[in-house]
Each structure stands twice: as C-alpha cells, then as structure tokens.
Amino acid sequence: MVKIATGSIEGFVKAPPSEIRAVLCYGPDAGLARERMRAVALTVAPDLEDPFQICDLSSDAIKADPAILGDEAAAISMMGGRRVILIRDASDACADALAGFLEDPVGDALIVLSAGDLPAKSKLRKVFEGSKLGAAIACYLDEAGGIDRLIEEGLRPLSVRIEPEAREFLVDNLGSDRGVSRSEIEKLALYAGQNGTLDFDTVSTLIGDSSVSTLDDVIQAMAEGNSRSLDRALDLAAQDGTAPVALLRTASNHMLRLRRVQDLVSGGMPLQGAMSSLRPPVFYKSKARFEAGVKRWPPLAVAEALSLLIEAEAACKRSGAPDWILCHRSLHQVGALARRHASGRRASR
Structure with missing residues (x-):
C-alpha cells in the first residue's frame, strides 16, 4: 500500500482497505497524527477505552520482547470482534518487529501507530512504505x-x-x-x-493569551534584536509544541506587514492610519512595539530579513533538515540586523 497520497487520506482513515493490517500516522503535526490514529482505530473498535478490544504497546516494550506484537495480534477478544493494537510515539526501535509481522501476519488485529516527524531514511517509514499490508500517512502542518x-x-x-x-x-x-x-x-x-x-x-x-502571545514574544524579540529575550521566547515556543516552520512563516508575515505600513506612510498616509488598515489588525498588545518597528527598520533591511526567513523556511521543509537549528539561526540573524541598524541610527545622531 505504501504512502497514502494527500488527496486520499481522508477517505482512507474513514475506511481502510480490509487487507491493511498496520497503519503508521507520522509527521511534524503530532496532533494530526494522533487524530488520524484515533480515526483509523475507530473503524474497528467503537470504544477505544475497551480493554477487551484495545491493547496499548510501546516501542520499548516491543524492542525488549519482539514476540509480544505477534502474541497480541493473535489474541482473541473475549467479547468478539477484531482487536486494535495502538503504539503511540512509535520509533525505529519497533521497526524490525513490525517488518516481521507484515511479512507473516498472525491473527486479525489492526495495528495503528503514531509517530513524530520521521525522516525519509527512517527504518519504520521504510517498513510501511514497502509493505503491501501496511500504510503510511504523513501528517504535515496545517496550511x-x-x-x-x-x-x-x-x-x-x-x-x-x-x-x-x-x-x-x-x-x-x-x-x-x-x-x-x-x-x-x-x-x-x-x-x-x-x-x-x-x-x-x-x-x-x-x-x-496563549499560542498567539508565545508567537508574538518570539517575533517582537527578533524584530527588536533582543537576543536574550529571543532565546527565552524560543524555549517557550518549543515547550508549547510550536513548529519551527510556523515561527519562520509568522516572522516573514511580520516583516511583510512592516513593509506594507512603510509603503503606505511613504505614500502620504499617517502612521496610525496605515497600521489600522492592516488585516488582520495588529495584535492589541503589540501596537506600540509594531509602531517602533516601522520606524526602526529601513526598507532595504526588511528585504534582507525576508530573504533570510524565506530561505530558512524552504530549508526546513527539506527531508532530514535540522529545523530547530535553522529556525534559531535565522531568527537570530534577523535580530542581528535589527541591532546593526539601531546602532547605525545612534551613530548618525
């Protein structure tokens, strides 16, 4: 079955083909991976809390005792019907056991796994993408x-x-x-x-007061060239599960909005009127800092910052790219631009 095409995913999770014995839901959007794992499991077991139909295993448990996967797959539910084996936060540690099962399956249980952003060279991904009885569903960040x-x-x-x-x-x-x-x-x-x-x-x-505030802290620290605040904000964003690509995209959008206001002001519109024309409006807690950014950033520096951010986002989307490292580096590079132009203005006074 290999990797399910994007346009076929919704139909697949509602009604997986009967020959499929194991499904891997993986990708940078952990919430979507868990959601699709649940949807696939519900096609077999209407109650995911039913201990007679549901078995939870971990990658570490399977690695320690590879036979446990086959034993659970062959087990018969006391209440009748197919069983579901859930493997949350799966990793390459269980790849060999899954490969063995898919080559010679036992019982009729459906195995459903959720995992993080597995690289193309991941053993677990290769097992599913190369099996006629397995299916891999990529879960990418929401556009x-x-x-x-x-x-x-x-x-x-x-x-x-x-x-x-x-x-x-x-x-x-x-x-x-x-x-x-x-x-x-x-x-x-x-x-x-x-x-x-x-x-x-x-x-x-x-x-x-939650996700937007965290994103805003990152963007404002970057735009103001405050390295220490940027590091703290990035740590919080990572803890909140914010994806590096989302941070870079938000940063690019912020710089584009700065440039839009600068263009309107250059055309004769008052600064407050130019800011008010933005859609969506500037986050209410950030209006003073946004206004300062419009004045701080020369248009050429905005263009340079956008180039850095867009290049970093493209690099993050390449398979196996160290996305947090790329994100951290590019945001600090933009912060360095902010400091450079701030010091240049002070020197010219």
Missing part, C-alpha cells in the same frame, strides 16, 4: 486552507458565526498542532454559544 476548514468544522455544531477579521486572525495565529488548534476553536465556540458571533476583539483576547 491556511486546512485551518480554515478546521474553523468551519469546530464552529458548525453550535452554528457560530465568525466575522472576517476574526477568521483571518485565527488562520494566521493558531498553532501548528492540529489537536491544540481544534481545542482552541472549540473553546471559542463554547464561549460564543448557540447561534453566537465571534468578532476580532473576542478572538484576539481569548486566543491571544
């Missing part, structure tokens, strides 16, 4: 269209309406983890209530 669909799905049950500016803010600022994003959207829906409406102020306030 704008994917987040937009997630918003629709999350608000539909309560018939909540969201205003355009509020939707744009969510699309631009929700975290990259599908599970966390879904939770944030559900929180907004419950706040609005049945047939309620979400406006920009409500969304930016409710979401702004």
Whole structure:
C-alpha cells in the first residue's frame, strides 16, 4: 500500500482497505497524527477505552520482547470482534518487529501507530512504505486552507458565526498542532454559544493569551534584536509544541506587514492610519512595539530579513533538515540586523 497520497487520506482513515493490517500516522503535526490514529482505530473498535478490544504497546516494550506484537495480534477478544493494537510515539526501535509481522501476519488485529516527524531514511517509514499490508500517512502542518476548514468544522455544531477579521486572525495565529488548534476553536465556540458571533476583539483576547502571545514574544524579540529575550521566547515556543516552520512563516508575515505600513506612510498616509488598515489588525498588545518597528527598520533591511526567513523556511521543509537549528539561526540573524541598524541610527545622531 505504501504512502497514502494527500488527496486520499481522508477517505482512507474513514475506511481502510480490509487487507491493511498496520497503519503508521507520522509527521511534524503530532496532533494530526494522533487524530488520524484515533480515526483509523475507530473503524474497528467503537470504544477505544475497551480493554477487551484495545491493547496499548510501546516501542520499548516491543524492542525488549519482539514476540509480544505477534502474541497480541493473535489474541482473541473475549467479547468478539477484531482487536486494535495502538503504539503511540512509535520509533525505529519497533521497526524490525513490525517488518516481521507484515511479512507473516498472525491473527486479525489492526495495528495503528503514531509517530513524530520521521525522516525519509527512517527504518519504520521504510517498513510501511514497502509493505503491501501496511500504510503510511504523513501528517504535515496545517496550511491556511486546512485551518480554515478546521474553523468551519469546530464552529458548525453550535452554528457560530465568525466575522472576517476574526477568521483571518485565527488562520494566521493558531498553532501548528492540529489537536491544540481544534481545542482552541472549540473553546471559542463554547464561549460564543448557540447561534453566537465571534468578532476580532473576542478572538484576539481569548486566543491571544496563549499560542498567539508565545508567537508574538518570539517575533517582537527578533524584530527588536533582543537576543536574550529571543532565546527565552524560543524555549517557550518549543515547550508549547510550536513548529519551527510556523515561527519562520509568522516572522516573514511580520516583516511583510512592516513593509506594507512603510509603503503606505511613504505614500502620504499617517502612521496610525496605515497600521489600522492592516488585516488582520495588529495584535492589541503589540501596537506600540509594531509602531517602533516601522520606524526602526529601513526598507532595504526588511528585504534582507525576508530573504533570510524565506530561505530558512524552504530549508526546513527539506527531508532530514535540522529545523530547530535553522529556525534559531535565522531568527537570530534577523535580530542581528535589527541591532546593526539601531546602532547605525545612534551613530548618525
């Protein structure tokens, strides 16, 4: 079966082919990997808490006792029906056991695994991508269209309406983890209530104190050239599960917005009016710092920063790239640009 094509994933997780005995859900979006793991498992077992139908194993347990995988797969449920074996946070440690099982499967259990961002050379990925009885599902970070669909799905049950500016803010600022994003959207829906409406102020306030605030701390520290604050903010972003690509994309968007305001001001528009014209609006806690950034950054330096950030994002998307190292380095390079131009202005006074 090998790797499932992106356009076929939704149909596959709702109804995996009967010949498939094991499914690997992996990728940089850990929340999406867990979500798809759950969806596949539910096609066999309607209750994932049922101890008679569900067996949880770890990669370490399988490595220590490879026979345990076959034993559990061959076991018969006391209540009848197929069993599901879940292997969360799977790694190459269980690759050999999975390879052996897929070459000579026993029983009728379905094995479903979730894993992080496995490189192309990963033994576990190769096992699934090379087996007729296994399937690999890549779970990549949500792009704008994917987040937009997630918003629709999350608000539909309560018939909540969201205003355009509020939707744009969510699309631009929700975290990259599908599970966390879904939770944030559900929180907004419950706040609005049945047939309620979400406006920009409500969304930016409710979401702004969590994922957006973390992202904003990174971006402002970078734009101000504050290395120490940037290191602290990056540590917090990593702890929150923010993806490096999401940080780089947000940083690029910030610099583009600075340039947009600079162009409007050069054309004769007052600074406050130019800032107010941005969509989505500047995060309410960051207006003073954004205004300072417009004045601090020369247009040529903005262009140089954008080049660094776009190049780093492209490098992060290459298979096996050390994405956190690339992200950390490029954000600090932009911070160095900010310090250089700040010192140049002081020297010219």
